[in-house]
Amino acid sequence: MILKDRKVIxxxxxxxxxxxxxxxxxxxxxxxxxFSSTECFV
Known part of the structure; x- marks a missing residue:
C-alpha cells in the first residue's frame, strides 16, 4: 500500500x-x- 497511513485531499x-x-x-x-471535491477551473 503506497499511501498507507496518509491523509489525502x-x-x-x-x-x-x-x-x-x-x-x-x-x-x-x-x-x-x-476531503474530496470536483471544481471548475475556468
Missing amino acids: AIGDRDGIPGPAIEECAKSAGAEVV
Whole structure:
C-alpha cells in the first residue's frame, strides 16, 4: 500500500478527472481521504 497511513485531499477537475475518481484511487492505495471535491477551473 503506497499511501498507507496518509491523509489525502482530492481535488478534481470538471473537464478532467473528477474528485470521487481520485478519492477511490487514493482509498485503494491505503489513504484516508479527508476531503474530496470536483471544481471548475475556468
